[in-house]
Amino acid sequence: MKKTYKKLLPTALVLAAMLGIAPAHAQGDTKAELIAMAKEMKPFSMRVLGPPVGTAEWVFVVQPFWTQAVKEISDGKVTATLNSVTDISAQPQDALQLVSQGTFDMTNMVANYGSGDVPTLDGFDLAGAATSTEQIKKVLAAYEPAADAALKKRYRLELLGAGMSGAQTFFCKGNINTIDDFRGKKIRVSSSTLAELVKGLGAAPVTMAFGELVPALQRGVIDCVITGSMSGNTAKLYEVADTLYFLIAGWAPTVQVANARSLSRLDEKQRAWLDKAMTYYYREVSDTIQTSNVNQGVWCNTADTRCTMVGQSGVTQGKMKLVEPSQQDLAKVREVVEKFVLPAYGRTCGADCTRSWNETAGKAIDMQISTQ
Known part of the structure; x- marks a missing residue:
């Protein structure tokens, strides 16, 4: 029997979301409310920094939302100037500092990319911890207040929303049949928490820019890439990778983070519109597409x-071989998470941060980091 990895949504619904159009039930609700709110507010502009060009987040969600949907749901009142980090020759990890410095008013970024400056952000997506869409959504909802507090303390930044991205899985050159086949492999990772998972599997984590992945796989610099299934397709990883090993290593959740000074320049009506627009972005656009x-x-x-x-x-269309992990493989991953991933995060984040994660995200998915 062919397996459905997540509840598949009707194609028409997905296309509507891609175009910045909410599902029918939302058109009479959130979308209409946003347009009505916009009619009562003064125009304003936002400088927005997005993820790398070529990623699924950029192609399917961020670019269509800010260049098309925002014009409609703001009744033309909001002018968004959108740049990808690729456009300005920056790294995704630079996003928080660029927003903090006022170069941009806000950013849409993978939460883990900000963990070098704000370690708390890794808590949104500890590798291998959340194994379903239901679990990652529980983590995001529970952990948002802690992340917001950390951003305000470190950079005077404000968290406007968080949502899941695509399930992160393994694109590998050659055959991968079980999790033991990763031993000794060089695997590209995008976060420190994924690096801990990879080390726990007996492999070597490697970091490199998204645009370098195809030639690196082709030349044998790396053996596997962990990325979203759709991001891997739009990056054409299937041209140089043979096996898609569908183990969910993480979710690469994204966050909308804004400069507090930029937000302070908005009046009450403008700020209310922006908050509602961010809710609309995640619940009725991004989640639909990512699912x-x-x-x-x-x-x-x-x-x-x-x-x-x-x-x-x-x-x-690619022609990779699909391999699904066995129950034995999944049990091994759970052991690695508990032995490597959780303790590493606890050491990096500190006692207060660990306690906060345990009381929020950990409680939501029945996992705890030892504080002993």
């Missing part, structure tokens, strides 16, 4: 006949 992209990413990379997105936004 579908997991399935479509897997199917399109592995020549499954259920792939329906070929030709859309750079999606093409």
Whole structure:
């Protein structure tokens, strides 16, 4: 029996979200409310920094939202100037500092990319901890207040929202049949918490820019890449990778973070509109797209006949072999999470941060970091 990795949404619903159009029930609710609110507010502008060009987050969510949807839901009152970190030759890890310095008013970024400056942000997505969409959504909701407090303390930044991205999985050159096959491999990771998971599996974590992945796999500099199933497709990893090992290593959740000084320049009506727009962004645009992209990413990379997105936004058909982890493999991952990932985060984040994670995110998914 063919497996559905997440509840697949109807194609029409996904396309509507891609175009910045909410599902029908939302069109009469949040979207209409945003337009009505916008009619009562003064125009304002936002300088927004987005993720790297070519990532699924940029292609399917961030770029369409800020360049198309915002104009509609603000009744033309909000002018958004959007740049990718790629456009300005910056690294994703630079985003928080660029917003803090006032170069941009806000950023949409993968939470883990900010953990070098604000370690608390790694708590949104400890590798291997949340194993389903239900779990990651519980973590995000529970942990937002702690992350917001840490951002305000470190940089005078404000968290406007957080949401899941695509499930992070393994694109590998050669055959991977069980989790033991990762031993000795060089695996590209995008966060310190993924690095701990990889080390726990007996592999070597490697960091490199997203745009370098295809040649690095091709030349054998790395053996595997951990990334979203759809991001891997739009980056054409299937051209140089043979196996899609569908172990969910993480979710690369994104956060909307704004400069507090920029927000202070908004009046009450403008700020109310922005807060509601961010809720709309995650609940009725991003979540819809990301949920579908997991399935479509897997199917399109592995020549499954259920792939329906070929030709859309750079999606093409691959011929990778799909391998699903066994129950024994999943049990080993749980051991690695408890032995390597959780303790490492506790050491990096400190006692207060660990206690906060245990009381919020950890409680939500029944996991705890030892404080002994």
